[in-house]
Amino acid sequence: MKESRRKFLKIAGVSAIGIGTGSVLTAFASSGSKEEKAAQAAGARFKHRAESLKAGHWGMVIDTRKIDADLAAKIQETCHSIHNVPGIEGKQELKWIWPSDYKHVFPMQTNPYVSEQLKKAPILALCNHCENPPCVRVCPTKATFQREDGIIMMDFHRCIGCRFCMAGCPYGARSFNFRDPKPFIKEMDPMYPHRMIGVVEKCNFCDERLARGQMPACVEVSKGAILFGDLDDPDSNVRKALRANTTIRRKPSLGTSPSVYYIV
């Protein structure tokens, strides 16, 4: 009796090892995902478009002195129409760029005596494309990520709508699709997708236009009030503007290091 139990355990042990190694071997054999294999089979290669604009770190300089209410409204309308941002009013409003005022855009500027002109000026607010972005840190699915050229991008496919990024963003630059946005899009621009219910969206520094060799839409319609260029290049238009003017950034004490600068 004792003998046979011993034998049984031996056989059981050996079989367990056999089964274990079997599955490990198959796992090794199938390593390298299907996609990779498919891509290799197709001999896939990917290229940037020849005309696409590149930078070490994209940055924006907004000259608030040159923007009045009309221009600000036009900039917002242009941006929202080419990105199919729905026009919902009230608490469920969605916005990529919007005119606010000095008091709300720069709450940490404690000077109580600002000029009358600045008090009234419409200050454009948008995603700051921070160098140290809190939204990217909190996103659980890596739907929001930082590109090498500094643009904070969103992969809408991956967004699960948890809204951690909205809690993380200190600038309120992100909007959530509380309802199906489609009925609220006046005219669909076929060159850019829209979003679905349960997805967060925000400004993408017009990544799709940069890839076509165009400047962001807000820059194009701003009549020179908004500059866009490479912050890493000392001779770029933005660096020249930063050298020539006094600029401020939003909520600097938070350490997010925005890439959007304001000439006030």
Next chain:
Amino acid sequence: MSDKLKVLAGLLVLAVLITLPFWLNAGKSGAAPEIVIAEAAKKAGNCVESKEWMAANHMALLDQWRDVVVREGKHIYVSESGQEFNMSLSSGENSCLGCHTSTAEFCDSCHDYTGVGTLYCWECHIDPSKENK
């Protein structure tokens, strides 16, 4: 042993019940859908890769295109034959749907037949065949 008959009858009923879906659907299988190649696609002559390869791997290709475009900012795909394509599902003529103009005929017919899930691409990407109506 007097319940033998009852037991057998019960087993028979059970067997029929379990296999009922097979009996109900017997002989009902529909014909596999014919893929309709749109005029624009016929005109273009060839797809991004060979027809057979696309039929087998289009899902992996699209998945990879999405990642490359969104994450790496690259928009040009160089096929095995060296031809260059704009990587886009539905933005204008120079995209997948630029050639395959009818999503109902080209995508849905097969996806519905094989039961591999309803496509929800058009929740966000613009389907030109529906947008123009």
